[in-house]
Amino acid sequence: MIGRKLLRLSVAVTIVLASLPELAAATQVIFVNGIQNFTRQQALDSATEIQRVLDLSANHSTTKRDFEVLLRYNPDGFTPDSLPAGCNLPCQGVQLKQDYVELFIQKVAEEHFYTNFPNILAPFDAITTIDRSAAAAVAAYIDKLPGDNSLEPDDATSKQLAVKLAPNAVVVKGLVADIKAAGAAIVVAHSQGNLLANLAYAQVAAEMGDQARKIVRVVNVANTTRFAVSGLNITHANDGALFATASRFALETLPSQGNNWTRTTPYTQATSGCGTNSSCNLVLAPPTFKGASTSGFLDHEFVATYLSTYDLPEDPTARLSVPLTAGKTRFVDRFEDFVYAAARSLETANVPPLNPVLFDNLGDRQFVGLNYDTNGTLFSISVTGEQLGLVRNPILGNKLQGKAAIAFSMPAVGGADLKSIELPIYIQGGTNQVTLSIRRDINGLPDTSSVLATDTIIGTLKTVNAFFTDQTFTTTTINYNPGAVPLLPNTRYWIEATALDTTVAIWPYGRTSASALVAYSSGGAPYATGDPPTAIRIVVTPK
Amino acid sequence: MTTTITTKRLLAVFGGAVLLAGVLVACGGGGSEQDAAVQEAERAHALGLLDKLPVSWKPNAITFSANPGFRQDVPVTLTTTKALTNAKIVFVPDLRNAVTVVPDTVPALAAGQSTTVTLRFAPAATDTRKLIAGIALLYDKGTTTISQPLPVKISIVPAEIVNGVAVPPEPPPELNNATLAGFDVNGNGVRDDVERVLASSFGSSPLVATYLRFATAEQQVLLTGSSLALAASDGAYLCGGLKSSDTDVLTNILLNTPQRQQAYKSATAAAPAVSIRAVKRSCQ
Numbered sequence: 021m022i023g024r025k026l027l028r029l030s031v032a033v034t035i036v037l038a039s040l041p042e043l044a045a046a047t048q049v050i051f052v053n054g055i056q057n058f059t060r061q062q063a064l065d066s067a068t069e070i071q072r073v074l075d076l077s078a079n080h081s082t083t084k085r086d087f088e089v090l091l092r093y094n095p096d097g098f099t100p101d102s103l104p105a106g107c108n109l110p111c112q113g114v115q116l117k118q119d120y121v122e123l124f125i126q127k128v129a130e131e132h133f134y135t136n137f138p139n140i141l142a143p144f145d146a147i148t149t150i151d152r153s154a155a156a157a158v159a160a161y162i163d164k165l166p167g168d169n170s171l172e173p174d175d176a177t178s179k180q181l182a183v184k185l186a187p188n189a190v191v192v193k194g195l196v197a198d199i200k201a202a203g204a205a206i207v208v209a210h211s212q213g214n215l216l217a218n219l220a221y222a223q224v225a226a227e228m229g230d231q232a233r234k235i236v237r238v239v240n241v242a243n244t245t246r247f248a249v250s251g252l253n254i255t256h257a258n259d260g261a262l263f264a265t266a267s268r269f270a271l272e273t274l275p276s277q278g279n280n281w282t283r284t285t286p287y288t289q290a291t292s293g294c295g296t297n298s299s300c301n302l303v304l305a306p307p308t309f310k311g312a313s314t315s316g317f318l319d320h321e322f323v324a325t326y327l328s329t330y331d332l333p334e335d336p337t338a339r340l341s342v343p344l345t346a347g348k349t350r351f352v353d354r355f356e357d358f359v360y361a362a363a364r365s366l367e368t369a370n371v372p373p374l375n376p377v378l379f380d381n382l383g384d385r386q387f388v389g390l391n392y393d394t395n396g397t398l399f400s401i402s403v404t405g406e407q408l409g410l411v412r413n414p415i416l417g418n419k420l421q422g423k424a425a426i427a428f429s430m431p432a433v434g435g436a437d438l439k440s441i442e443l444p445i446y447i448q449g450g451t452n453q454v455t456l457s458i459r460r461d462i463n464g465l466p467d468t469s470s471v472l473a474t475d476t477i478i479g480t481l482k483t484v485n486a487f488f489t490d491q492t493f494t495t496t497t498i499n500y501n502p503g504a505v506p507l508l509p510n511t512r513y514w515i516e517a518t519a520l521d522t523t524v525a526i527w528p529y530g531r532t533s534a535s536a537l538v539a540y541s542s543g544g545a546p547y548a549t550g551d552p553p554t555a556i557r558i559v560v561t562p563k
Numbered sequence: 564m565t566t567t568i569t570t571k572r573l574l575a576v577f578g579g580a581v582l583l584a585g586v587l588v589a590c591g592g593g594g595s596e597q598d599a600a601v602q603e604a605e606r607a608h609a610l611g612l613l614d615k616l617p618v619s620w621k622p623n624a625i626t627f628s629a630n631p632g633f634r635q636d637v638p639v640t641l642t643t644t645k646a647l648t649n650a651k652i653v654f655v656p657d658l659r660n661a662v663t664v665v666p667d668t669v670p671a672l673a674a675g676q677s678t679t680v681t682l683r684f685a686p687a688a689t690d691t692r693k694l695i696a697g698i699a700l701l702y703d704k705g706t707t708t709i710s711q712p713l714p715v716k717i718s719i720v721p722a723e724i725v726n727g728v729a730v731p732p733e734p735p736p737e738l739n740n741a742t743l744a745g746f747d748v749n750g751n752g753v754r755d756d757v758e759r760v761l762a763s764s765f766g767s768s769p770l771v772a773t774y775l776r777f778a779t780a781e782q783q784v785l786l787t788g789s790s791l792a793l794a795a796s797d798g799a800y801l802c803g804g805l806k807s808s809d810t811d812v813l814t815n816i817l818l819n820t821p822q823r824q825q826a827y828k829s830a831t832a833a834a835p836a837v838s839i840r841a842v843k844r845s846c847q
Contacts, residue, residue: 050836058811059807059810059811059814060796060797060831061800061805061807061810061811061814062807062811064797064800064801064807064837064839065807067837067839068801068839071839071840088838088839088840089838089839089840090836090837090838090839091836091837091839092836093831093832093834093836093837094832095827095828095831095832096828184825186829187828187829187832188832190829190832190833191832194832194833194834194835194836195836198836
């Protein structure tokens with residue numbers, strides 16, 4: 021027993037050594053500044069600080085990664101026609117107004133595509149389908165001003181505004197080019213930069229569809245948008261530039277401030293209390309952390325707030341699925357955690373489909389598929405995917421959405437009957453109930469019309485004391501009647517998990533959006549100490 | 564030969580546009596005559612006596628100070644109410660030694676139209692005058708059309724020392740802010756108003772040379788948006804140990820007009836993403 025543990029340890033050490041930074045290509049982190057970083061030098065300061073924090077990787081010393089930080093400078097778009105005498109930049113009154121104009125136009129655009137964007141989200145911890153046509157509809161707003169608002173009453177004004185906001189489109193296109201050139205990149209966007217990052221992501225998604233999740237993750241810092249592309253949103257409730265509860269300058273209430281900028285959008289028309297020529301509030305993604313006080317202006321600045329050493333209290337209701345370093349609670353700790361989660365997720369998405377050779381359980385951290393036939397012989401079913409978990413989807417009113425799936429496929433010859441699937445399972449919540457479905461693959465996606473089997477799993481309420489170090493997940497075996505689930509040769513199948521909307525649950529130590537963990541693969545280095553519970557056994561009866 | 568040019572005579576000359584050559588010859592004497600001619604023109608202009616002449620200038624006067632040996636381009640726009648053909652821009656002879664114009668001929672300009680020419684001031688290094696003054700005129704011999712006079716007055720002053728740094732005089736805002744480039748009379752690549760702020764803010768700093776490199780690069784970013792200029796700016800900033808709170812002082816002066824802001828934004832928005840590590844590597 022001790023010998024086996026030593027063997028595991030030695031393998032683990034080998035793996036750690038093999039993943040030292042100098043041996044791995046650096047993950048590119050592209051920083052897009054917001055309006056507050058007006059000058060290029062301020063933006064360089066922010067990017068330099070990101071590089072310093074990630075070079076240090078203080079909370080990931082044993083799983084340290086190499087990052088190369090790039091600055092995609094966003095100089096803001098709108099410039100006023102004239103500056104009052106003696107009012108060079110930064111001239112607060114003028115600066116503030118031009119910032120507001122820019123933000124207002126971009127938020128109005130967002131209200132035009134707000135129903136499309138949920139269809140292109142790609143959470144870092146789940147496999148979702150990206151709707152390319154929806155992405156194209158969003159990306160169209162890179163060059164298109166939204167119209168129907170108080171800043172664009174006629175064509176002439178609109179044209180002037182278009183010229184003034186042209187640098188925004190240039191930045192977005194540059195960011196798209198950066199992402200493609202990197203091959204795989206993490207975009208860190210701050211404040212207004214989030215609005216541009218979303219458009220850039222939409223363009224990538226429109227061009228690449230589901231493959232987009234292989235090349236980009238977005239970490240939203242002080243998120244001015246209503247979405248978090250990758251579910252990696254670091255925004256605290258006391259951000260005075262964003263939330264009305266924090267200050268009277270909040271972006272949320274911009275339409276009813278001062279000039280009372282109004283707009284008629286699909287959102288206002290579909291929303292009670294808004295309608296036409298509306299000055300109702302703009303919608304932002306809810307904060308993901310409780311309010312904090314920092315030295316940053318409006319508690320919104322990138323470095324002085326979001327990379328600061330001030331404490332950033334967790335908000336259990338946010339149910340983030342980002343693994344947070346235990347005992348580390350500062351803004352800068354959270355930033356590091358989010359970037360690491362993005363990097364791991366990006367890496368996992370680029371792991372090629374596994375082959376049976378990788379099916380060991382000794383430390384490669386890939387999804388473990390111990391696949392046997394009924395005679396107990398290893399059977400060559402390949403298993404891919406990251407996890408079979410459920411995530412809370414804020415767009416669906418925080419209902420649980422089980423898009424995550426594991427795919428397995430049969431070899432080119434033969435065929436089999438599915439006999440059983442054995443999974444480690446952790447479910448915590450009101451109903452402790454998850455439905456597992458087997459679907460056949462159609463064109464690379466689980467075909468909703470081809471449900472081969474549906475089973476309900478009742479989980480056991482458990483207390484998990486440390487992230488993924490508790491390996492006592494209940495092993496659940498689902499048995500299938502002979503012939504009930506025939507598996508064709510050379511065909512891929514999906515195991516898909518769903519949960520009742522009423523399920524309310526909390527991830528281990530109450531911090532994530534996932535409510536149920538049926539099986540999981542970290543796909544790379546472990547999130548924390550200890551092995552994740554990654555065994556899945558698929559048993560088939562060969563024909 | 565000495566001649567006193569009176570307002571009456573100016574009007575007679577300009578209004579009739581027949582004795583231009585005579586005026587130019589008449590103005591070919593000593594400095595006092597030039598001064599008198601300029602004063603006459605200015606006075607007539609101030610009284611509105613010349614306003615009905617068909618060609619006007621914008622700006623309608625050029626006055627600035629510079630150090631000896633200066634070079635400076637000043638674009639001026641002329642607008643005509645009468646069609647022009649092969650109109651020539653000429654100077655009172657005293658100015659001719661210090662200024663050229665590009666182009667010096669306006670081939671054709673319809674009534675109501677404008678065109679811009681550049682006055683290139685570059686007195687000889689041996690020129691020791693303390694004041695260079697005169698008049699620029701546009702004359703269309705074919706249509707006997709003549710412009711309102713454009714008075715020019717350049718005071719030559721020694722370089723001012725601010726915090727140990729020799730700086731050019733403060734440029735006139737209306738001329739300096741009329742173009743992206745602005746005034747750079749000493750031709751060191753830094754706009755004069757920026758250079759003066761740099762000297763007053765950082766002249767005594769050991770990093771003054773780095774600030775100067777930074778300001779030179781930023782001016783090139785503004786004018787060309789080239790990757791080379793951006794790399795030079797980023798290098799000066801990140802390698803030179805500058806702080807954004809300090810460089811922002813210079814940037815805010817540099818981008819002191821909407822046109823400059825817009826140009827800078829367009830240039831930097833289109834720039835490639837910059838790798839912090841790559842810039843730092845270039846420091847060695």
